[in-house]
């Protein structure tokens with residue numbers, strides 16, 4: 001029995017390719033090698049790796065993760081940043097990834113190697129063949145170029161990806177391809193947030209990690225994607241006499257125009273109203289972010305501020321900036337257990353703006369604690385994305401399953 005090393009670029013390209021390769025080479029041991037320092041940003045890389053790990057686990061294929069040597073990758077394509085896809089940059093990128101794969105193939109005593117890139121409808125098979133054969137030869141390994149796209153293979157690949165509810169990326173991988181594919185609209189793809197902002201890559205990765213864990217315990221899982229109205233703070237703050245005042249922006253606050261200098265015009269209860277642009281400052285004992293319980297629609301620019309700064313705010317001119325953005329995004333809900341379980345316990349998958357939320361260890365602990373009850377159908381756990389922005393995930397889940405979530409665990413106090 002020989003061995004074949006398969007360079008894996010992502011789970012959707014791998015799922016059908018690996019299945020077919022195993023059918024065509026039933027006597028060979030197949031080893032997956034995820035080596036993709038071309039994937040930017042790192043959160044996207046982790047997400048694609050996580051899904052590859054889940055796929056290989058399901059197929060019973062051993063997976064090795066290569067190094068994320070992104071700096072060396074960036075140096076290797078220097079000067080080729082403006083090349084189109086399938087151009088010279090992609091040839092260098094294939095050489096880079098396949099050469100390291102060939103090296104590993106030789107170290108592991110493999111007779112042959114190949115790559116799941118061959119499955120990608122956007123990649124050129126002749127270009128991959130040229131690169132693969134060149135590097136494999138240098139390491140004394142044979143390069144296989146099966147064309148599993150033909151004969152309905154591409155459609156079958158999409159079907160399997162859908163069935164497995166795999167994360168489907170919408171760009172090839174590198175920052176240069178991202179610029180071209182999204183015509184410069186890449187800002188949010190490259191921004192990392194503290195915690196797990198609703199609809200972010202961090203939130204998706206969290207859901208996928210919990211899913212992989214639940215599947216490793218042979219629990220039934222189901223994932224639902226849903227659209228929602230997202231809200232983000234681009235910049236904002238409050239100053240008095242040029243000194244910043246601690247504050248948190250209330251979700252769904254709209255932007256203010258420019259830098260506003262205003263005075264407190266009115267105080268009603270614990271709310272101070274400034275005399276410009278409907279700005280509100282809400283005095284609170286304990287300055288913490290809080291989830292939006294219900295969608296209230298766009299609200300006036302509203303900040304939470306600590307009570308002890310009230311005097312300062314009442315007796316001085318206040319400076320305020322705030323730039324927020326509303327956009328359509330997608331998030332997900334993960335059901336662990338049966339949807340007809342007697343009791344449904346909801347867990348927020350996202351974190352608040354200040355980064356507080358349920359940790360992976362806490363969720364894994366809950367799954368373990370309830371393992372037998374989940375198996376008996378007494379309880380199911382529902383991990384809900386974007387919960388902090390008016391509970392869109394919970395509402396979506398309840399609508400499509402016709403079930404009410406009985407109890408929702410709060411964000412840590």
Ligand code: SF4
Nearest residue numbers: 090093172173174177
């Ligand atoms: S577009 Fe894709 S294949 Fe081409 S260089 Fe970028 S990551 Fe590599």
